[in-house]
Amino acid sequence: MRKNSSFADALIILCWLVLFAAVAAQSQQSAPADHGIFTPGAIQWKDGPAALPPGAKLAVLEGDPAKEGPITIRLSFPAGYKIPPHWHPNIEHTTVISGTINLGLGDKFDETKGNKLPAGSFLFMPPKTNHFAWTGEGCVIQVHAIGPWGVVYVNPADDPRQAKK
Numbered sequence: 001m002r003k004n005s006s007f008a009d010a011l012i013i014l015c016w017l018v019l020f021a022a023v024a025a026q027s028q029q030s031a032p033a034d035h036g037i038f039t040p041g042a043i044q045w046k047d048g049p050a051a052l053p054p055g056a057k058l059a060v061l062e063g064d065p066a067k068e069g070p071i072t073i074r075l076s077f078p079a080g081y082k083i084p085p086h087w088h089p090n091i092e093h094t095t096v097i098s099g100t101i102n103l104g105l106g107d108k109f110d111e112t113k114g115n116k117l118p119a120g121s122f123l124f125m126p127p128k129t130n131h132f133a134w135t136g137e138g139c140v141i142q143v144h145a146i147g148p149w150g151v152v153y154v155n156p157a158d159d160p161r162q163a164k165k
Contacts, residue, residue: 036061036062038061043059043061043074044059045057045058045059045074045076046058046059048075048076049065049151050160050161051150051151051159051160051161052075052083052151052160053081053082053083053084053160054160055077055078055081056075056076056077056078056081057075057076058073058074058075058076059073059074059076060072060073061073061074061142063147064147065147065148065149066147066148066149067147067148068146068147068148069146069147070144070145070146070147071143071144071145071146071147071149072142072143072144073142073143073149074097074140074141074142074143075140075141075143076138076139076140077099077101077133077135077138077139077140077141078135078138079135079136079137079138080134080135080136081134081135081138082109082132082133082134082135083132083133083134084109084132084153084154084155084158085106085107085108085109085130085131085132085153085154085155085158086130086131086132086151086152086153086154086158087127087128087129087130087131087151087152087154088125088127088128088129088145088149088150088151088152089127089128089148089150089152090127090145090146090147090148090149091124091125091126091127091145091146092124092125092143092144092145093122093123093124093143093144093145094122094123094124094125094141094142094143094144095120095121095122095141095142096117096118096119096120096121096122096139096140096141097119097139097140097141097142098119098139098140099118099119099135099137099138099139099140100116100117100118100119100135100136100137100139101117101133101134101135101139101141102114102115102116102117102133102134102135102136103115103117103123103131103132103133104131104132104133105129105130105131106130106131106132107130107154109132109134110132111134114132114133114134119139130154
């Protein structure tokens with residue numbers, strides 16, 4: 001009888017080990033990265049999100065902008081780029097990395113009502129703050145936010161996603 005008990009004990013221990021291994025593997029797959037280090041040459045740029053007018057470039061440094069959780073992205077805008085009045089569903093913290101971006105608050109695009117933000121500038125905006133932006137020269141900004149990240153245009157006709165339908 002003792003042999004059967006030892007076999008049963010070993011089988012139970014084996015089942016527990018397999019269960020713990022499966023849970024550990026799953027948690028490693030779904031856990032966010034515990035750190036990230038990016039040199040300028042290692043940053044991977046791709047065409048900007050469909051929510052922005054064509055011409056923008058996007059680099060995702062942390063998280064997934066489409067999912068809930070912290071994100072860090074960089075956006076590169078060419079010279080003469082314009083983003084019509086819009087808002088974001090979550091707070092945004094933005095740092096100008098290079099170049100200059102102009103930012104205005106309100107429902108109407110008006111270059112006389114903007115702030116010129118050169119490299120090194122920082123801003124943050126609460127959710128649903130209507131604003132617009134444009135560049136003279138090109139620029140790169142870095143955005144820290146809680147996802148999902150989104151853009152909602154004050155005038156739906158300004159939304160570049162509508163043109164693709």
